Amino acid sequence: MRSTSLATRGAGLLFGALLACQALAAPPAPELPAQLQDFDAYVEGVRQRFDVPGIAVAIVKDGQIVLERGYGLRQLDRPEKVDARTLFAIASNTKAFTSASLSILADEGKLSLDDRVIDHLPWFRMADPYVTREMRVRDLLAHRSGLGLGAGDLLYWPGTDYSTLEVAQRLRDVPLSGSFRGQYAYDNILYGVAQLVIEQASGQSYERFLRTRILEPLGMRDTRYNSDALKPGDNVATGYAKADFKDLQPAPRMAWGNVSGAGGLYSSVHDMSQWLRMQLDGGAYTDAGGKPQRLFSAQRQKAMWSIVTPMPISEPSVPALAPVRPNFLGYGEGWQLSDYRGRKLAWHTGGWPGMVSRVTLVPEHKLGIVVLTSAELSGAFQAVTLRALDAYLDGPRTDWTAAYGAALDKSLAKSDDDWKQHQAARAPNTQPSLALAKYAATYCDPWYGDVVIEQQGGKLRMRFARSEALVGELQHWQYDSFIVRWDQRWLNADAFVDFSLSADGAVREVRMESVSPNTDFSFDFHDLRLTPVPAKGGG
Structure with a gap:
């Protein structure tokens, strides 16, 4: 048997002690149960099915x-993995x-x-x-x-x-x-x-x-x-x-x-x-x-x-x-x-x-x-x-x-069927009661604040004054109802915009409601009660 120097033996003892301390501080994680032996493949299947x-x-x-893991990419056009x-x-x-x-x-x-x-x-x-x-x-x-x-x-x-x-x-x-x-x-x-x-x-x-x-x-x-x-x-x-x-x-x-x-x-x-x-x-x-x-x-x-x-x-x-x-x-x-x-x-x-x-x-x-x-x-x-x-x-x-x-x-x-029901109920070939310029105004809701509708290039545009992402185009639906199609399509929150008119043909109130039942509930458009803000100097 070859002899070992004191320094080497001391280093070996120290290394062994460190390993022992680490083992005490962090015992090995228990083995995954049987149903999770193929967990990585299962999660990958979930990723593919739901396009995540x-x-x-x-x-x-x-x-x-027991387990800490990432699957897939942090960003689709880059190689870094989760x-x-x-x-x-x-x-x-x-x-x-x-x-x-x-x-x-x-x-x-x-x-x-x-x-x-x-x-x-x-x-x-x-x-x-x-x-x-x-x-x-x-x-x-x-x-x-x-x-x-x-x-x-x-x-x-x-x-x-x-x-x-x-x-x-x-x-x-x-x-x-x-x-x-x-x-x-x-x-x-x-x-x-x-x-x-x-x-x-x-x-x-x-x-x-x-x-x-x-x-x-x-x-x-x-x-x-x-x-x-x-x-x-x-x-x-x-x-x-x-x-x-x-x-x-x-x-x-x-x-x-x-x-x-x-x-x-x-x-x-x-x-x-x-x-x-x-x-x-x-x-x-x-x-x-x-x-x-x-x-x-x-x-x-x-x-x-x-x-x-x-x-x-x-x-x-x-x-x-x-x-x-x-x-x-x-x-x-x-x-x-x-x-x-x-x-x-x-x-x-x-x-x-x-x-x-x-x-x-x-x-x-x-x-x-x-x-x-x-x-x-x-x-x-x-x-x-x-x-x-x-x-x-x-x-x-x-x-x-x-x-x-x-x-x-x-x-x-169900969402597709809901849209078909809207289309079936839509009256064909109707026109707005007013010229588009008559719908353009600043409207105010008591709790949200201002929502601005402007006429630009022969079309109506809606802008929530305090929400940078909520900007879109109003497309006529029927009578005095429109649909706002948001520029940011990832929002998935297009909404019906319904104008109520007074007996004199002026806009009295605007109400909104999400088009799709799959729109996130946080788009609580239905709680808005938008009324025209009087023009400065007006009555």
Whole structure:
């Protein structure tokens, strides 16, 4: 046997000790269950079926990161691939961060979720004085305010120049369509108010609070407050939308600088894994120095994961989705709550121009799954999430790609049928009652503000004064109804524009309604009540 020098033997012992420490600090991830042995091929199949340029997935089980992977390309015309650290807009998955921020402040005694909003923001107003007086901080999180689905979203969707404060102050004119705490109706705007409550109670900007109290402690170093905070060289995906619901094209990168608490964050599955681990550990985590810490109390997490607002349960659109129908469904504080195969889920989805995502937790099994995608079809993240859930919950091997593909096909066919019904009801060969110049004017809605209609080159053009993307051409439909075809075709939000005339033949009011049932609910055109702004010097 050859002898070994002391220095070499010492180095070998040191190297062995380092390996031993690394093994103790980061035990090998458990083997994937049988249903996930072909997971890479399955996700690629999902990508192809739903025409998604990029997908990233992470799975956390029993405190360990089982899987962190990217699939596809960050941008279709470039070679860089999606990986575990590629940033996507997580959109409404931001809401759980806003809820957690309020829980941190509640644990510190700086507020209570039972506080009235006006106790923190004395200027706060809703359209009804009773709702203004009785609105509690918890109500901001639970979608039971009496606002309609997506009410007020045009104040920041698809991007406006209003400030967070201006958006919140305009709530006083956003109409209520339901009773206070009477029914579930998803909104975003009240999370912007929650953001302002956090700033008032903490004495910090919401961006700084998130960074110093959540992101940095959890080691979420890559996560960005919104797209404005993205840095040159960031590993970030480009989102894609199907213009006119058909042709895939890049969606412009947008920022919700005015309602970031509802959906601003960009993150990666690598960073989101740390968020999942903390959530599954009841708010506890280990800091960079190896010391146990707690982000929020177990009591607060229990409240976040308790139903505040019951949600209606709809029947599946196709028979193959019957196993997904829950026995219970409700909204807590920033989380949706339901069951799947007999286990409680805490989950949420996010939608953004060109990107959709889902975060799912199974507390009983210490299981967490996050799926981020760079397209707008929810079937992709649903199919991936359910394959992972079935693998850990002993569910049967199911072709969720086919099931959600069938649901997509049915939705598109329904949209086509809806358009055919509009065409069948259209009166042929009608003309507008007025000369085009008579429709051109500045119109004002009480909560949104100004919408301008101008005559240019013998055609009418519509422009939402505070929304750069909402510019398009009015095409005559019938009588005094037009359709606005937006220049930005990726919006998929063309709308009927109906002019009501007075007895004297002047425009009295303009109403709008989305043409397609597949248009995102955040285009709440139907809530607008546009009336002409009197010309200066006029009567």
